[in-house]
Amino acid sequence: MTESRRVARPGDSPVSPWNVANIITIGRILFAPIFVWLIAMDPTGPWRWLALVLFIAATALDGLDGYLARSRNLGTPLGVLLDPIADKVLIGAGLIVLSAINELPWWITVLILVREFGITVYRMAIVHREVHGASWLGKTKTFVQSFAVAFAIAPFAPLIGDWINWVNITLMVAAVVLTVWSGIEYVWKAIRG
Numbered sequence: 001m002t003e004s005r006r007v008a009r010p011g012d013s014p015v016s017p018w019n020v021a022n023i024i025t026i027g028r029i030l031f032a033p034i035f036v037w038l039i040a041m042d043p044t045g046p047w048r049w050l051a052l053v054l055f056i057a058a059t060a061l062d063g064l065d066g067y068l069a070r071s072r073n074l075g076t077p078l079g080v081l082l083d084p085i086a087d088k089v090l091i092g093a094g095l096i097v098l099s100a101i102n103e104l105p106w107w108i109t110v111l112i113l114v115r116e117f118g119i120t121v122y123r124m125a126i127v128h129r130e131v132h133g134a135s136w137l138g139k140t141k142t143f144v145q146s147f148a149v150a151f152a153i154a155p156f157a158p159l160i161g162d163w164i165n166w167v168n169i170t171l172m173v174a175a176v177v178l179t180v181w182s183g184i185e186y187v188w189k190a191i192r193g
Contacts (some may be wrong), residue, residue: 017078021069024061025079028086031058032093035153043101044155052153058090059146081124087142088116094149104152108176112145115183122190137185141178148175 031054038051065083069075092113098104148171156164 015074015076017076019069019072019074019076019079021065021072021074022076022079022082024065024068025082025086028058028061028065029082029089031055032089036093036097039097039101039153043103044158048153048155052150055090055094055150055153058086059150062087084123084142085120087146088120091142091145091149092116094153098149098152104172108172111176112179115179119183119186135182135185137178137182141175141182144171144178145175148172 035051035054035058038047038054041047062083065079069079092109095104095109095112099106099109148168151171152168
């Protein structure tokens, strides 16, 4: 049976890995270097607002690619693998650039990245045997991480005062706690089989 080149219509034939849902996911990954460059180029100026818009757009597109994959029967193993990678690239890029401009301690970035990429490497190692979707805790973790990074990217302090940094710290602590908790849960499930 030949592979269908279906892009956006449901059907019974195999789905092309180059369907619209996967193309959106790849686009999300490509947003990361752009918003990193914008922040690095102008850490305190107006370009940072554009970086925030790009980060939010890339994060919001996560819902669209998932919706298209489900509603149009476009789910593929590649999409299941790329979607969490896109989340990790976006969040990781945000964390790295925030640490590089001294607005986030490096230990937070390293802790989150080690957990995220460790689980991703494990998922890639077992993809030939099984594909694990994200649990509710993993999805909550990703949402809180995205929200915390977006909030940290937004240059609110010059507009409304330094007290907003406490909100940022609280969000980042929640992201770290959920990152560690969901990592422990994932490893525990893997060990139990």
